[in-house]
Amino acid sequence: MDFELQPNLTGAHVQLRPLVPEDFEALYAAASDPLVWEQHPEPLRYRREVFQKFFDGAIESKGAFAAIDAASGRIIGSSRYYDYRPDLREVKIGYTFVGREFWGGIYNPEMKKLMLDHAFRFVDRVLFEIGECNVRSQTAIQRIGASFVGKVDLPGLDGTLHPMLVYSITRK
Numbered sequence: 001m002d003f004e005l006q007p008n009l010t011g012a013h014v015q016l017r018p019l020v021p022e023d024f025e026a027l028y029a030a031a032s033d034p035l036v037w038e039q040h041p042e043p044l045r046y047r048r049e050v051f052q053k054f055f056d057g058a059i060e061s062k063g064a065f066a067a068i069d070a071a072s073g074r075i076i077g078s079s080r081y082y083d084y085r086p087d088l089r090e091v092k093i094g095y096t097f098v099g100r101e102f103w104g105g106i107y108n109p110e111m112k113k114l115m116l117d118h119a120f121r122f123v124d125r126v127l128f129e130i131g132e133c134n135v136r137s138q139t140a141i142q143r144i145g146a147s148f149v150g151k152v153d154l155p156g157l158d159g160t161l162h163p164m165l166v167y168s169i170t171r172k
Contacts, residue, residue, distance in 0.1 A: 003122035005063035005081045009114040013106050019064040026075040030099035041131040041162035053157045067111055076102050079111055090125040112144055120171040132163040141167050
């Protein structure tokens with residue numbers, strides 16, 4: 001069975017569905033707050049032209065999701081699968097964000113649970129690459145059981161190398 005990178009995933013509070021070009025304005029509304037990106041390796045992503053590059057990459061990845069608040073039907077953020085390696089039985093989850101009003105609650109953990117549950121039908125390990133200064137995301141990923149495995153320098157959209165911390169969750 002092939003790993004479907006953009007299934008529809010439904011939880012109690014959030015729904016994940018494939019991101020489509022028509023989602024730009026609604027997703028940008030969630031992303032346009034500078035505080036969402038203040039700890040991120042690319043802190044200017046709240047700017048429309050910078051976010052457009054991020055969004056275009058998400059669409060091209062064919063693994064990106066729109067995260068939708070089940071109660072309101074509003075797009076509140078995004079995440080994606082990327083770097084699927086069937087030979088190693090692993091995939092990465094990342095590029096995740098939610099609007100600030102949805103921080104610290106049930107949304108991000110539920111998004112990750114939905115994605116992990118789906119991924120573990122096909123892989124044995126899921127990796128997360130998080131900016132070295134992004135303490136919020138590091139804390140969030142550790143809360144769901146991820147373990148630190150190392151550090152890498154990865155190019156951003158502008159080609160600048162960013163130090164990233166790598167975390168892993170292995171299928172039980």
